Amino acid sequence: MLPDLKEIGDKITQNNIWKSIFRHGYEDTPRNRMLQILGNVWLHIHPTTVTKGSINISFTWCLGGLTFFVFLFETLTGVLLMFYYTPDVNRAYADMLDLSNNAIPLGRLLRNTHRWAGHAMVITVCFHMLRVFLTGSYKAPRQFNWVLGVILLVLTLLLSFTGYLLPWDQLGYWAITVGTNMAGATPFAGYQGPFAELFGFTIDNDIRFGLLGGTSIQAPALLRAYVWHCIGLPAMAGGLMILHFWRIRKDGFSGRL
Amino acid sequence: MANPEATTLKPEPRQTQPGPEKIHTWPHLVAKEFLCALLFLVVILLYSYYVDAPLRELANPGEPENPAKAPWYFLGLQEELVYFDPWFAGVVLPSLIIIGLMFIPYIDFNHKGNGYYTFGERKFAVTTFSFGFLLWYVLIIMGVYCRGPFWAWFWPWEKWTLAFPTPPPLWSLPAPVGVLLLLAYFGLGTWLPARRWKDFYQQLGPVKYGVTMFLLLTMIGTILKMGLRLGFSIKYVLQTPWFNI
């Protein structure tokens, strides 16, 4: 005899424990549709209803949402990678090889996805900006959210950039050499920039030194890149994303949405 | 409720204009977002399965790769670094781009085109922004596909070799000529459009107009400087004892 699925279902859902976790039923009623959004801490970033036009994929291309999703994806894969990566000049590269050669289960896939998703995030964030510009969605009263978006774009690039040094391979080493030497050319505050002598900036006290923790790229630079990449910049980006999303709701959707 | 005025005020009837048709976020929007995320996951997992992330040799401070390329999204910047001193191409120009982007909502006086795709209602804004966006990507493509050993120019179909001619020595414009040229460029570049498009100038006002034109002229100026370098081997347009442009 087949078991009565409905009876089993009722047994599971019709009790105090289940109801203490899930506040409302799943029955498809307008009220429940609203509650799905309102009663869910993750989903109530959305309004309960939206205009029909706004879910046209060809309006937003889902780019902002995708960027956020990639950020979460990077956080997850990044935390997993942290279990097997040591920010030490003698070990970093060997750890990379271990990951790439699957000395760690799923290591290669983990590293590949983290790297490629990082590239993808730069693409989605750039095209999200293009989309927001082309639809004029930055116009009053949403000006400030555009500014937040620009800062988030910069943070995305910085996140990618700091991650670049971590494998301690030729690619990262020279990219960071060039990048930090640009900081060393900052007018007034970099030792090779114009007017550096005005405030007495030399190779061992300028911006570049503060970024590298030394006069050349050595162990402190790798550790700094690691801490900025894993904690400093994601924390800033996360904080600003909260603001960014909050402002979308508070400033209202643009135009025909 | 101690406020006596409250009772005398009639509650305003809630606006019930028809407006655009609304639908529930759950399930319509959430489902689409979920599908988007899922599609992204599939693509990234498949791509990562077949294409390995680059990992070069162990870092060697004595010998860079040849050519040493930055990650692709910075190659536009790296291309600019060929034409300008690091303090400009590496610091001032990126800062101007970032600040310029932040300024956009505050200098765009056009209230039309808010929330929908349109070209006709905001020709200038869309053209300028798209041009800048495109320029960034053209520079990236140049950097990714057209730069070979020692950062020499190779077309994508050419084979990289070390036997390319050494470029001719560069020369710079004398300081007075440079000052005049830059003043003329920014002066005329600001003044002439204001005469030609009087409405545009008046709607913006002098400050916003000045900022807009400065950013626009800087963007075009970088392209012109690239042309001067490639075409006439000019190293600096403006030479001063402290900095060169």
Next chain:
Amino acid sequence: MPQVRMETEKREEGGIWTSRRSFFTLAAWGIFLVTIGDYLWNLLGTTGFFFPKVLYEPSKRFAVGYPQDFPDHSVVTLKARRVFVVREGNAFQAISMICQHLGCAVHWTEEKGIFECPCHGSKYYKDGVNFAGPAPRPLYHFHTSLSDDGKLVIDTSQVIERDRKLVI
């Protein structure tokens, strides 16, 4: 239903400098901001947290071998030390490998007799003077001397003029 009582603060007479309360508010804010600013400067400033006082870096002064080890009329690349040793007869020069553009290591191209940078294509003559590409100034020349046991010693903390050579 409990009511929220709104009490308007009594405004004191006089401007910000004459009213006692306003003045103290202002002064307190001032002290607060100055203190925070001082802490921030100590944290982020150029003598602050991100600027270590002791560096564990390779010595700036090192011996590179006996002069006769370097062939005459040659440019020898010392990758680990990031310097070139240029010998012309009995005159020696130490030229930095670090490109003055953005710090890549330049490459000595024997056939063309020039230094070339792989990162952005800066070119330097054999004497270290830049002539093409984006480099804003010539390569550094370092101070060279002979140690007591006759070895060539290079001091990368001392940048000298281009025409100075160590003649043995």
